[in-house]
Amino acid sequence: MASQNQVRSTGSGGAQSDPRAIISFHHVDLQYDDQKALADVTFAVANGEFVCLTGPSGAGKSSILRLIAMDAFPTKGQVIVRGMPASRMNRGRIPLLRREIGFVFQDFRLLEDRSVEDNVAFAQLVVGQPHRLIVQNVTRVLTQVGLYDKRHRLPRQLSGGEQQRVAIARAMVNSPKILLADEPTGNLDPATAQEIIDLLFRVNDAGTCVFFSTHDHEIVKTFGQRVLVIEGGRLRSDERRRAVDRRASLVDHMYRAPEGAAAPAARPARREPAHA
Amino acid sequence: MLNQSQLRYLAAESLAGFRRRKLTTGVTILIMASALLVLAALTLVTLNLGTVLESARGGLDLRVYLRDDVPAEELAALHPRLLAIPGVDQVTWIDSEAALVEFRRQLGDDAPLLELLDRNPLPSSYHVTFTAGARDPESVRAIRDEVAQWTEVSEILFNQDWVNALERWTYRFQMASLVVGLLVFIAAIFVISNTVKLTIASSARVIQVQKLVGATNAFIRTPFLCEGMIHGLLAGILAMTLLMACGRLLGASLGGMVFFSAAQTAGFVAFCVLLGLLGSWAAMRKYLALRSDI
Numbered sequence: 302m303a304s305q306n307q308v309r310s311t312g313s314g315g316a317q318s319d320p321r322a323i324i325s326f327h328h329v330d331l332q333y334d335d336q337k338a339l340a341d342v343t344f345a346v347a348n349g350e351f352v353c354l355t356g357p358s359g360a361g362k363s364s365i366l367r368l369i370a371m372d373a374f375p376t377k378g379q380v381i382v383r384g385m386p387a388s389r390m391n392r393g394r395i396p397l398l399r400r401e402i403g404f405v406f407q408d409f410r411l412l413e414d415r416s417v418e419d420n421v422a423f424a425q426l427v428v429g430q431p432h433r434l435i436v437q438n439v440t441r442v443l444t445q446v447g448l449y450d451k452r453h454r455l456p457r458q459l460s461g462g463e464q465q466r467v468a469i470a471r472a473m474v475n476s477p478k479i480l481l482a483d484e485p486t487g488n489l490d491p492a493t494a495q496e497i498i499d500l501l502f503r504v505n506d507a508g509t510c511v512f513f514s515t516h517d518h519e520i521v522k523t524f525g526q527r528v529l530v531i532e533g534g535r536l537r538s539d540e541r542r543r544a545v546d547r548r549a550s551l552v553d554h555m556y557r558a559p560e561g562a563a564a565p566a567a568r569p570a571r572r573e574p575a576h577a
Numbered sequence: 578m579l580n581q582s583q584l585r586y587l588a589a590e591s592l593a594g595f596r597r598r599k600l601t602t603g604v605t606i607l608i609m610a611s612a613l614l615v616l617a618a619l620t621l622v623t624l625n626l627g628t629v630l631e632s633a634r635g636g637l638d639l640r641v642y643l644r645d646d647v648p649a650e651e652l653a654a655l656h657p658r659l660l661a662i663p664g665v666d667q668v669t670w671i672d673s674e675a676a677l678v679e680f681r682r683q684l685g686d687d688a689p690l691l692e693l694l695d696r697n698p699l700p701s702s703y704h705v706t707f708t709a710g711a712r713d714p715e716s717v718r719a720i721r722d723e724v725a726q727w728t729e730v731s732e733i734l735f736n737q738d739w740v741n742a743l744e745r746w747t748y749r750f751q752m753a754s755l756v757v758g759l760l761v762f763i764a765a766i767f768v769i770s771n772t773v774k775l776t777i778a779s780s781a782r783v784i785q786v787q788k789l790v791g792a793t794n795a796f797i798r799t800p801f802l803c804e805g806m807i808h809g810l811l812a813g814i815l816a817m818t819l820l821m822a823c824g825r826l827l828g829a830s831l832g833g834m835v836f837f838s839a840a841q842t843a844g845f846v847a848f849c850v851l852l853g854l855l856g857s858w859a860a861m862r863k864y865l866a867l868r869s870d871i
Contacts, residue, residue, distance in 0.1 A: 399789065471790070
């Protein structure tokens with residue numbers, strides 16, 4: 302088993318001291334009762350980055366997301382999100398931090414008895430936006446995810462991919478700085494997963510840092526721009542790729558590209574991440 | 578500060594439990610109203626016992642019987658001495674002849690028996706009453722003990738026994754009411770807390786989404802607290818209505834029983850609202866503390 306010393310880190314290192322980091326973990330341990338979930342995890346993510354977090358089930362991916370959302374707090378080490386250290390975080394301020402983080406989950410987590418429009422508007426209502434702005438913002442994000450025409454439908458009247466797009470619209474309506482996506486393609490077929498990943502790239506293009514957690518190696522191989530690999534609660538590697546082919550098709554990759562065939566021609570790298 | 582959209586949302590959510598779980602909500606209000614009815618009835622009886630006790634205390638007095646062999650001027654000199662005692666309100670002279678007339682009146686048809694006596698056996702006396710502040714057995718007993726030492730006094734009658742008994746029973750009843758009231762208080766909080774927990778459980782997804790998008794705990798909690806308060810309000814009104822209906826039905830046999838004043842009724846209903854608030858608070862506090870969002 303590889304040790305922590307073997308971690309190849311080409312990402313934004315020096316987590317605690319890097320002023321450009323929007324998320325930084327510095328030698329973080331997390332213990333749940335008698336079980337250690339994370340051990341000595343250190344990494345930093347710059348503003349506007351698209352990061353894939355991968356590893357097998359139970360490796361600690363969700364624990365990292367919980368720490369970023371401050372739904373859990375490190376047993377040891379330091380987690381800093383948007384300049385707010387978890388160790389000095391007042392519980393009353395957590396909701397304010399959450400307003401700067403969007404969440405997307407594998408199971409969508411939509412309110413089944415409310416329309417698409419109301420699901421998205423709910424995120425704005427909760428943070429106290431005036432009605433006029435709610436209408437404007439909901440219209441904008443639903444148009445961006447291509448669901449404005451279906452705004453009056455209930456979630457059960459939509460396909461899985463459409464429901465995930467509603468979830469992304471809800472996550473984006475408050476213009477968060479970070480989008481945490483926990484296995485967002487887990488319940489989707491490859492073609493729909495591709496649509497969702499494209500949408501997440503568009504969100505990232507608009508300047509939002511996307512933290513994409515998945516155990517799907519194909520997605521990581523095809524789209525991972527920066528890949529954090531976690532196993533057994535330890536960060537095994539932190540690799541940044543120079544170029545990611547945004548035209549690559551997940552469907553092609555999974556079903557059509559024969560083993561060992563030449564990869565599609567790479568496009569120039571996306572713009573460099575902006576710093577916080 | 579909440580805006581108009583948020584207020585509308587919170588108002589709708591506060592009433593959502595009533596719409597979604599009519600039966601559970603109805604049963605909760607009935608159970609709570611029954612418990613509160615017992616509490617209100619006990620409070621009412623305690624209030625009335627207090628009034629009876631106060632009235633009985635008003636009747637506390639002393640009859641100071643005087644010796645036959647003391648000259649009349651010395652007996653007359655006792656009047657200002659009695660009046661000078663702190664707590665004494667009025668002192669009335671009753672001479673032996675007047676006492677005999679009164680006794681004769683009380684005997685009624687048996688009055689001729691008094692003709693068998695060769696002299697008036699009744700002594701002269703003073704009837705002593707007390708100010709409101711001194712109308713308690715302890716004060717009156719102290720005055721009695723002081724006056725009993727005067728040489729002119731032969732005997733003192735003090736109607737303390739039944740007042741003491743009334744006080745003892747009132748105290749016991751008040752203690753029992755307190756215990757029952759405490760039990761009802763806990764039961765009402767428990768009933769409301771469980772109903773609100775049902776509402777919370779059925780709203781788990783909404784709460785989860787609220788927390789994810791940055792709602793404060795206060796915002797999440799408010800509709801549930803309002804729901805608990807509405808439960809308390811309705812149960813309190815129902816309990817009071819039932820108590821008034823019972824009062825009307827039993828009106829004649831209850832005699833001069835005093836009912837709650839408007840202010841007391843409002844106070845009782847406000848107390849029920851507070852119970853509802855505490856019940857929901859208890860349910861929410863635990864839930865928000867335990868719940869994980871991700």
